[in-house]
Amino acid sequence: MFPCLRTNQETMNVLFLCTGNSCRSLISEAVFNHLAPAGWHALSAGSQPTGRLNARALQLLAEKGIPTDGYYSKSWDALPVTPDIVVTVCASAAGETCPAYLGPVLRTHWGVEDPSHVEGTPEQITAAFEQAYAILRARIDAFIALPLDALAQDRARFKAELDRIGTLLPA
Numbered sequence: 001m002f003p004c005l006r007t008n009q010e011t012m013n014v015l016f017l018c019t020g021n022s023c024r025s026l027i028s029e030a031v032f033n034h035l036a037p038a039g040w041h042a043l044s045a046g047s048q049p050t051g052r053l054n055a056r057a058l059q060l061l062a063e064k065g066i067p068t069d070g071y072y073s074k075s076w077d078a079l080p081v082t083p084d085i086v087v088t089v090c091a092s093a094a095g096e097t098c099p100a101y102l103g104p105v106l107r108t109h110w111g112v113e114d115p116s117h118v119e120g121t122p123e124q125i126t127a128a129f130e131q132a133y134a135i136l137r138a139r140i141d142a143f144i145a146l147p148l149d150a151l152a153q154d155r156a157r158f159k160a161e162l163d164r165i166g167t168l169l170p171a
Contacts, residue, residue, distance in 0.1 A: 013041050013043065013084050014041070014083060015076075016032070016045075017088045020050040021045050021049040021075075022050040022054045023056075023057045023114060024057075024115075025089055026054065028136050030061050031137055032140050035141070035144055044074075045074050049075050050073050057115075060133055085106045086105050088107070089110050108159065108165075110166040114132075115132045135168075138168050
């Protein structure tokens with residue numbers, strides 16, 4: 001087994017990274033933590049955090065019954081743990097170099113359009129948030145369904161599976 005992934009009852013930490021850490025990475029962190037098996041934990045961060053969470057993202061998560069207590073916008077320089085996997089959810093974060101202290105973590109990109117930048121009617125904005133949530137939820141569901149014990153033995157195959165998940169859209 002390679003060191004970036006521990007399976008069975010051990011812990012696994014997944015970092016969802018976006019530049020501002022206010023919307024897409026927050027949604028990812030909350031959904032992952034809501035669905036993940038015991039011992040798996042997500043956190044989110046940004047290279048240039050806004051310092052506040054997006055109110056519409058918080059509202060969406062509340063409507064889905066997903067708790068957000070204790071979540072806040074934070075810098076990738078202030079992580080409480082070193083992640084095993086880093087998932088970028090915005091294009092600008094995907095192009096940034098992760099801090100050196102993260103070491104050789106497994107990285108993948110799951111780009112999602114930023115619903116907080118959508119302009120239009122309230123219905124159009126709500127639809128953009130729902131779409132972002134649906135994409136992230138489908139990808140997190142697919143991640144959790146992976147045969148991790150088998151993939152832990154093959155880093156290249158595991159990376160390929162994570163990259164494939166990054167292309168999934170909801171059915």
